[in-house]
Amino acid sequence: MANFKGHALPGSFFLIFGLWWSVKYPLKYACRKNKKICFFGSKVGFQRVEVIEGAVKAIFSLIGMLAEQFVPDGPHLRLYNHEEKQWSHLMNWQHSTMYFFYGVSGVVDIITHTTKAVPVAMDRLMLAIAVFVEGFLFYYHVHGRQALDVHIHLLLLFAVFGGALCIFLEVFFRGNIILELFRSSLCILQGSWFWQIGFVLFPPGGGPEWNQNDHNNLMFITMCYCWHYAFALLFVGVNYGIVTWVVNAKLKSAQPMEMELLKSRQRDQDSEDDL
């Protein structure tokens, strides 16, 4: 969907996921030492969250695919136009393909965290593949368009391939908070940049169009991308700060009454560790 909504929709998906991750991973990190207190810190609680996340990802992808297929000027599942002897609505089909891989990633998340048969790192591999496929399709997607249009889409690839690499590294360094926060920031960047693309290419409210071939516009957009990332980092940082502060505050208020219990439990665990 080459219009404003077609960019705002995936942008919102990525923003929601990026912001959610920038809360989830700090929470997990802050709770790692206080597993008795946070529900989230327990293994069962965290698995349930992962399953829900996978389900939401799958549903979002389904919404995206349906929207791409069944908007009024969409392909309605028709791939080849036999009258014009032409492929039909290839753009929409490519977008559907991108959503599809994210959907698969969501399904793999659910399977990984409900059964024990699948190695747990599989969710990261599948997510890395989904992100890579998005970048791969985008790369060939913008062939032959105007300069600004190409440039603004290709900038996205830094966030996409950076994210794919980061997630692939997580296969080997699972639970590394640095990589998880880095991924969150790149995801927020993608989300906000989709919105930016929408605003630039399809100025809402009939604003003036951007000159597609002005070199200054290219230069500005490149810099603007960095500012988006600065904001993404700010969001991640603020969320990290709030989460850490809340968990620590909750921990302190919980300590007096839990103290005894904790201590005795810890003593039990220590003696277990000794064995």
Add this chain to the structure above:
Amino acid sequence: MANFKGHALPGSFFLIFGLWWSVKYPLKYACRKNKKICFFGSKVGFQRVEVIEGAVKAIFSLIGMLAEQFVPDGPHLRLYNHEEKQWSHLMNWQHSTMYFFYGVSGVVDIITHTTKAVPVAMDRLMLAIAVFVEGFLFYYHVHGRQALDVHIHLLLLFAVFGGALCIFLEVFFRGNIILELFRSSLCILQGSWFWQIGFVLFPPGGGPEWNQNDHNNLMFITMCYCWHYAFALLFVGVNYGIVTWVVNAKLKSAQPMEMELLKSRQRDQDSEDDL
């Protein structure tokens, strides 16, 4: 061999290996905790399988080389045509070279798993080199052809170089099931894509030829590549599921009678571990 068979042959080789790997590695993974029951889980059994695999690889490569050399319009081992003062059948020679490196990889597999003198990771390094050489030759191979022909061959390079990287990582992370499944999926992708190339460039049954310079065809082929990969992932997933299910079922039925034996053995092992 620039015809349908010349793409179907390597395609079949890669498909067979990809599907075999998508059975072998899940089997090994499922058996790792139940080494007493699976023949496959034992070290000797697994080594024998690796040797057979290496031999099959070497034989396949030999078939490929002979086919490239001795087809009616092949070079018949003649490299330079002195009459025309031209290199003779360079295409066939390049394909032979690709097969040759896979052959070397097969031989190294056999040596690695029959003697103890060679470090075991050598088989992965040699396979990574073979895959890289394939990609290297392909990259320069398609110079000067038409747009669709070039594009459809270059897409292959994502699977090839992705596979080479994955196998190179296995030198350091040997036995990582994630990498092994990833490699299987990329191998299946390569196999099915060779078939696709054959169908597109040499439509069998005298079908209509593809317009080589239509931008829409390029766009469709790019997307089609992703669908092939989706199917490759599906195959790997289904095989993984079946293998895991079969092993677990076999394990449960074996338990009543093996139970006692296992327990006593385990007790022995535990007491060994304590020492």
Add this chain to the structure above:
Amino acid sequence: MANFKGHALPGSFFLIFGLWWSVKYPLKYACRKNKKICFFGSKVGFQRVEVIEGAVKAIFSLIGMLAEQFVPDGPHLRLYNHEEKQWSHLMNWQHSTMYFFYGVSGVVDIITHTTKAVPVAMDRLMLAIAVFVEGFLFYYHVHGRQALDVHIHLLLLFAVFGGALCIFLEVFFRGNIILELFRSSLCILQGSWFWQIGFVLFPPGGGPEWNQNDHNNLMFITMCYCWHYAFALLFVGVNYGIVTWVVNAKLKSAQPMEMELLKSRQRDQDSEDDL
């Protein structure tokens, strides 16, 4: 600021940091076994140094940003020129953006080493991001200039992206002296190269201008870049040697009187380790 000072300023910043690092890390490495003697070797002492370094980085970045904004022909915080309907002073804004990310890196350094809430590797990630952003902006920065101007700026990217990669690796291999010295050398290279760019593009004292399109000049500049790196390596090596020599000399003179104390302390520690 496309003039001599605009290149000398960042060049000096990078030189100062590179040379400082080439003293700091060898010092830390030499002190690692003699923590009782060097103030620097103690954890508290080292943290204080890191905080000061972060503060200096942040202040330098602020100076850079202010200089870019408020030089006589700067943008004075105005981004869009409504009269000419043009972006205003994009070059200066891009430079400000680069400085800004280094400033953020400085602030993150301070936060990381004063509170315990933030994982310590965060300082490296943020520095890697800052360096990458610098390279990213430079890459698009030089579009459409003359051959020598483009080439001399792009050569910088080897030091920049090499540095970004090196620092990113430090997230996983923190405290690896090899990576730290490598980073120091690349930082010195960047600093001295900025000075070189200034001398080539804006010959001070009204010297003769370089022929921008002479292929020989490109060839010479490429080689010259390697010589700069050779000098950077020399500086790092000499600093390493001096620091190691000084620490060892100080250690030997300190030994007679500290000997008894050290031994008894060590005995205490050993007995602690046994528990």
Add this chain to the structure above:
Amino acid sequence: MANFKGHALPGSFFLIFGLWWSVKYPLKYACRKNKKICFFGSKVGFQRVEVIEGAVKAIFSLIGMLAEQFVPDGPHLRLYNHEEKQWSHLMNWQHSTMYFFYGVSGVVDIITHTTKAVPVAMDRLMLAIAVFVEGFLFYYHVHGRQALDVHIHLLLLFAVFGGALCIFLEVFFRGNIILELFRSSLCILQGSWFWQIGFVLFPPGGGPEWNQNDHNNLMFITMCYCWHYAFALLFVGVNYGIVTWVVNAKLKSAQPMEMELLKSRQRDQDSEDDL
């Protein structure tokens, strides 16, 4: 020196080093379990070998530099020709720069293995830098030449940058026999390819010149590169086999008389390990 000798000289250097490495590392690997018997397996013996290797590297580099500077049509240390207002003999200066970095690497080898002050992985970092600088200069070196000349030089970059990456990995995975053999093979490839370049561009004995723009020649040269690598792998494999066989044979003949001594020593060591 753009002539046959100018390619044969570095080619011979690389061949000697590649073949030496393909003997040295298997020897070290075979001796690792029998340190009492091989002189080479002892730490002191191995360090002495490393120092000699570094010295040879430094001397070779010096020879290369002197040859580039003082051949009859060389620059004789003159960088700028003030009469013609041109850089003088830039090619020779670039080659000298390449040799210089290898020389530095040799010096660092000596320092690393004679003093304890320098971390041991520094020799690999410096070698990786030297190899990278070679590739870096080559990349810009061939600008504006004819098609075959450019192609045949750029092919070299696969061996060069592959080698640089491999050596950089050795900083982290020191002593990994797989990487060491891989490096040996790439070094032999470089050496033999330099000879090949000499034969193609300056056919000795006044043979017929190659058509520089014939596409078939490019195709053949690409394939020929792979054959060179196949031979390099063969050499490494054969050397590995011979070394392993000789060490094992020597070991067996040594066993009867050394047996008693070994056993008693081993018993001592085991009891040390227990403590």
